[in-house]
Amino acid sequence: MARWRRDPLHAKLARQGKLALERGTTEPPRPPWDKAGIHGLARARRWDAVVTVSAHDMPGDDLAFVALGDGTLLVDGDAPVDDVTPLAEAVQQVLDGAYRAEAVRRTTELWAVAARSIDVVQLPPGTPGDAITISVRRDERTTIVDGAEWLASFPMLEALAGERGLYDYVLEAHRLQGDAWEVQISPL
Numbered sequence: 590m591a592r593w594r595r596d597p598l599h600a601k602l603a604r605q606g607k608l609a610l611e612r613g614t615t616e617p618p619r620p621p622w623d624k625a626g627i628h629g630l631a632r633a634r635r636w637d638a639v640v641t642v643s644a645h646d647m648p649g650d651d652l653a654f655v656a657l658g659d660g661t662l663l664v665d666g667d668a669p670v671d672d673v674t675p676l677a678e679a680v681q682q683v684l685d686g687a688y689r690a691e692a693v694r695r696t697t698e699l700w701a702v703a704a705r706s707i708d709v710v711q712l713p714p715g716t717p718g719d720a721i722t723i724s725v726r727r728d729e730r731t732t733i734v735d736g737a738e739w740l741a742s743f744p745m746l747e748a749l750a751g752e753r754g755l756y757d758y759v760l761e762a763h764r765l766q767g768d769a770w771e772v773q774i775s776p777l
Contacts, residue, residue: 635703635705636703636704636705637684637688637704637705637706638680638683638684638688638703638704639701639702639703639704640679640680640682640683640701640702640704641679641695641699641700641701641702642675642676642679642692642699642700642702643698643699643700644675644676644698644700645697645698647672647675647676647694647700648668648672649668649694650693650694651691651692651693651694652664652665652666652668652672652673652691652692653665653666653689653690653691653692654668654673654676654677654689654690654692655687655688655689655690655707655765655771656677656680656681656687656688656690656704657687657709657765657766657769658686658687658709661766662674662677663765663766673692676690676692676700676702677690679702680702680704684704684706686706687706687707687708687709687771688704688705688706688707689704689705689707689771690702690703690704690705691703691704707771707773708749708771708772708773708774709765709769709770709771709772710745710746710749710762710769710770710772711768711769711770712743712745712746712762712768712770713745713768714768716743716764716768716770717734717735717739718734718735718764719735719763719764720734720735720736720761720762720763720764721733721734721739721743721746721760721761721762721763721770722759722760722761722762723743723746723747723750723758723759723760723762724758724759724760725747725750725756725757725758725759725760725777726757726777727757730742743762746760746762746772747760749772749774750774753774755774755776757776757777758774758775758776758777759774759775759777760772760773760774760775761773761774761775
């Protein structure tokens with residue numbers, strides 16, 4: 590008795606499409622299959638801490654603030670610092686150091702607060718501008734201060750990248766208040 594061996598579907602479709610199937614070869618993944626979320630690659634975490642706080646007297650429905658390592662609170666917008674103090678105290682129970690936070694009212698009394706740790710450095714008095722971007726790739730260095738190219742260097746900022754062992758990087762610094770700057774360094 591003869592047994593029929595049925596070809597697998599992929600072989601049948603390849604034959605109909607006049608494609609050759611090669612055994613033992615594997616292709617590297619092609620976009621978007623090698624991207625985060627498609628095959629289980631973890632996405633970068635956006636928040637380091639998320640807390641809920643009961644604060645019924647707070648005005649508004651959302652606000653953002655920065656807490657410096659010394660406890661100083663800087664509020665984005667018109668909200669008084671005293672209004673965000675209960676939110677900041679709740680975050681400080683789970684997160685040490687400086688952080689940037691966003692708060693959203695969930696009910697009449699309940700607020701959700703999400704916070705992300707940030708690096709804050711003190712730059713010398715008289716540092717120009719409010720936003721500095723330094724891009725270093727091999728021997729090329731570009732410095733931009735408030736959107737305009739800048740010829741001078743910022744050795745203190747460049748030393749931060751060197752401490753982390755980075756040679757090719759983009760460093761972004763934003764003035765928070767006075768001489769306090771938020772710094773983010775991304776390797777290239």
